[in-house]
Amino acid sequence: AQSVTQLDSHVSVSEGTPVLLRCNYSSSYSPSLFWYVQHPNKGLQLLLKYTSAATLVKGINGFEAEFKKSETSFHLTKPSAHMSDAAEYFCVVRTEENRDDKIIFGKGTRLHILP
Amino acid sequence: DAGVTQSPTHLIKTRGQQVTLRCSPKSGHDTVSWYQQALGQGPQFIFQYYEEEERQRGNFPDRFSGHQFPNYSSELNVNALLLGDSALYLCASSPDLTDQETQYFGPGTRLLVL
Numbered sequence: 001a002q003s004v005t006q007l008d009s010h011v012s013v014s015e016g017t018p019v020l021l022r023c024n025y026s027s028s029y030s031p032s033l034f035w036y037v038q039h040p041n042k043g044l045q046l047l048l049k050y051t052s053a054a055t056l057v058k059g060i061n062g063f064e065a066e067f068k069k070s071e072t073s074f075h076l077t078k079p080s081a082h083m084s085d086a087a088e089y090f091c092v093v094r095t096e097e098n099r100d101d102k103i104i105f106g107k108g109t110r111l112h113i114l115p
Numbered sequence: 116d117a118g119v120t121q122s123p124t125h126l127i128k129t130r131g132q133q134v135t136l137r138c139s140p141k142s143g144h145d146t147v148s149w150y151q152q153a154l155g156q157g158p159q160f161i162f163q164y165y166e167e168e169e170r171q172r173g174n175f176p177d178r179f180s181g182h183q184f185p186n187y188s189s190e191l192n193v194n195a196l197l198l199g200d201s202a203l204y205l206c207a208s209s210p211d212l213t214d215q216e217t218q219y220f221g222p223g224t225r226l227l228v229l
């Protein structure tokens with residue numbers, strides 16, 4: 001069975017400081033992993049994805065994530081937060097088991113940026 | 116390119132009623148997936164359509180059904196609405212069934228069941 005756990009429901013950081021949003025996953029098969037961002041009243045936007053290539057993945061808006069198989073983690077980071085980064089972030093795991101494509105979203109982490 | 120569009124943006128229904136939500140995929144995309152996002156939760160996969168057939172389904176009852184048209188647009192139907200069906204319903208499209216790695220999401224339809 002597969003699952004995804006976002007360890008923090010809320011994270012607050014000051015503008016200009018680093019961001020760390022944590023995600024752990026469980027999967028019986030080699031997963032694909034994604035981070036999406038959801039701004040209020042806007043659709044989900046793909047930030048980045050890992051699909052068994054390089055373990056350090058760079059995404060849009062300065063975000064990146066590192067796939068660590070030994071820790072079953074896929075944490076999202078950004079060196080310097082901007083006010084526009086305030087949003088809800090979702091970690092997503094996708095696996096294909098017996099031709100059954102399963103996509104599981106985490107419960108989300110709301111990122112607050114303090115001025 | 117308009118991206119993924121959904122209609123209506125908001126909808127209010129009462130228990131027991133039926134509702135139809137609509138989605139037009141991004142230009143060039145032929146696969147459509149539907150998700151339910153309850154307040155404070157992540158989206159949950161309902162089902163996916165490709166070539167006018169349901170290809171995958173999540174853990175949702177038969178009250179949830181769908182359709183895909185020859186132009187790749189899709190409808191989500193929910194019968195016998197329950198209060199717990201109140202949620203944001205998201206539609207996502209992808210280039211084809213073999214390329215599920217990148218889904219483009221619409222802004223959603225917010226359904227309130229009273």
